[in-house]
Amino acid sequence: MTATEASYDDAGLRLAAADASLLADSIRSAGLKVTAPRLAVLRALTDLPHSNADALFGAVRSDLPGTSLQAVYGVLASFGTAGLVRKIEPAGSPALFERRVGDNHHHIVCTRCSVVHDVDCAVGHAPCLTPVDALGFDVRAAEVIYWGLCAQCQLDIGSQAETAAP
């Protein structure tokens, strides 16, 4: 183990060596310096896709207690511009982040519990949709958000109705 690798462990990270080096590689090859907070955020994002900054902060903190929320915001911003993560902003919720980038997939959000799932693009890849009349716009991206009830919430509402009705 090199001195550099040791410093990540010293900082409190408990990553399998293979995991850590894969994460480090993707950070490095995005042209960014590899740091403990960046590894921790990227790992948290792997485990918890569609998380907001605060949730990631919580996850990162348990690995790396000294980390600040602002650091998480900074890491996410640099990851965003480097193309390592994608930021989505569904109406009424804070920004969410995911590692799945490069494809033009969409999202489905539960109106009751706010859970988010990925939805693959129906037609080819980016951009999968073309407006009928673009009004002179040069359209670069189409973003689709489906809203509905997730399977679990459909069940929850059903059993709630049973309890309330008779």
Added chain:
Amino acid sequence: MTATEASYDDAGLRLAAADASLLADSIRSAGLKVTAPRLAVLRALTDLPHSNADALFGAVRSDLPGTSLQAVYGVLASFGTAGLVRKIEPAGSPALFERRVGDNHHHIVCTRCSVVHDVDCAVGHAPCLTPVDALGFDVRAAEVIYWGLCAQCQLDIGSQAETAAP
């Protein structure tokens, strides 16, 4: 002119009588009380679709100087639940409001100047899109936002390049 109508004029509204009563009618038939701030907000929204609360506040203020920003938020919230206005929340911008409701149209946003235009739904009406795999969700709505450069910004960027390049 009845005493009730006079009070709207007294409050500073300068609406053509026909306009005012049309607006009042739609507020009333949505089951809401007709008030001066509500008329002013609804009129501002007619003139300035895709406006945020602050822009509407500015417009309302010139008609009705005593109005508070919180009143505008309150009016917009009640209009929203009454189905009189639709709220859209494009990533990175405050909430925008429009009177066009009931159809499932979408929006195209300029990434440079943030101007918003309506885009009609490609296939029938609500919901115009069905995800390939809804993952057990009961899908109720599909919201599409197109991102691109508006015609004016394409021109602006072109002339800017000419100036900068040689």
Added chain:
DNA sequence: CCAGTTGTTTTGAACGAATCAAAACAATGT
């Protein structure tokens, strides 16, 4: 046409999410 009820607006404060700035610090290239 007036009074009571109900709902709306004002006033003032507070909140969550995100950003800014400067100083302390750490990762890479030589």
Added chain:
DNA sequence: ACATTGTTTTGATTCGTTCAAAACAACTGG
């Protein structure tokens, strides 16, 4: 190892929005 460059911490601040209570105004029924 050192210098450079970029990152993180610390602390404050912004913006958009919501909350709460008291003052007030629109509709309804007498």
